[in-house]
Amino acid sequence: MTNYLNDVEELAAQVPDGALLALPPEYSFVPMALVRAIIRRGVKDLHILTVPINGLAADMLIGAGCVKTVECAAVSLGEAGPASRFGAAVESGSVKIIDSTCPAIHTALQATEKGVPFMPLGGIIGSDILRYRDDWKVVDDPMGEGHGRIVLIPAISPDVAIIHSPLADRDGNVWIGRRRELATIAHAAKTLLVTVEKIQDESLLASEATAAATLPGFYVTALAQAEMGAKPLGLVEHYAPDHDEIAAYARESRTEEGFNAYLQRTVFGAQEAAE
Numbered sequence: 001m002t003n004y005l006n007d008v009e010e011l012a013a014q015v016p017d018g019a020l021l022a023l024p025p026e027y028s029f030v031p032m033a034l035v036r037a038i039i040r041r042g043v044k045d046l047h048i049l050t051v052p053i054n055g056l057a058a059d060m061l062i063g064a065g066c067v068k069t070v071e072c073a074a075v076s077l078g079e080a081g082p083a084s085r086f087g088a089a090v091e092s093g094s095v096k097i098i099d100s101t102c103p104a105i106h107t108a109l110q111a112t113e114k115g116v117p118f119m120p121l122g123g124i125i126g127s128d129i130l131r132y133r134d135d136w137k138v139v140d141d142p143m144g145e146g147h148g149r150i151v152l153i154p155a156i157s158p159d160v161a162i163i164h165s166p167l168a169d170r171d172g173n174v175w176i177g178r179r180r181e182l183a184t185i186a187h188a189a190k191t192l193l194v195t196v197e198k199i200q201d202e203s204l205l206a207s208e209a210t211a212a213a214t215l216p217g218f219y220v221t222a223l224a225q226a227e228m229g230a231k232p233l234g235l236v237e238h239y240a241p242d243h244d245e246i247a248a249y250a251r252e253s254r255t256e257e258g259f260n261a262y263l264q265r266t267v268f269g270a271q272e273a274a275e
Helices: 008-012 032-041 056-063 084-092 102-114 128-132 180-188 243-252 256-274
Strands: 020-023 046-050 067-072 096-099 118-121 137-140 149-154 160-169 192-200 222-225
Touching: 008 032, 008 192, 008 222, 032 056, 032 160, 032 192, 032 256, 046 056, 056 067, 056 084, 056 256, 067 084, 084 256, 102 118, 102 149, 102 180, 160 180, 243 256
Parallel strands: 020 046, 020 160, 046 067, 067 096, 160 192, 192 222
Antiparallel strands: 118 149, 137 149
């Protein structure tokens, strides 16, 4: 049964130090209000898994000192430029990098979703990444259909996954629309924490218009309302990204001093103003 919490601060308290934390892609329901609350709480030693890529959320968590390990296909601010805190952490060695690929991350989560210890993947045969992933096993194709070698990707089960959605209902069902990777994340994670724009009384599963795009509440551990909870990122079909704010972050975060000033203004200062 979904646990309804009062605010994102209570939700952030559900993220323990050292957790394997799954983050959705930049274009897909990123819970930035919750990310800021996690930073305020001072969570440490996170192993973040980007599914399969991320930008602002991952970069802020890394810069704030919350992260020990980054498992990713990429961390980038896209058109706004490089993720500078991620880059600085890689150069200094302050975080461990586990290099991956988009299909490998999805495959690892799908393995957990299906209850198997690994799943095969063929598209990365011949790439240099295999040199750095001793946990990926290259074997002969057991089906003997002439496909040669194949890679076995171990299952991944995040301790915690976090998403932001436009809508949930009183039963804990959460609308995810066409973003099917969110369902895979939810199925694979031990704990799913969700922020939403709005909570309605009518069941999302009772309407043909919303049922097919709804994640059932038994996958949702805890939920809290957070209006504009994806800002400065966008929320598909609800509001656009604040490109000026993202560009400002990209500029300020190039230096540690600038990043700390940004945190004070938008993370810690914002909380003080709310109180």
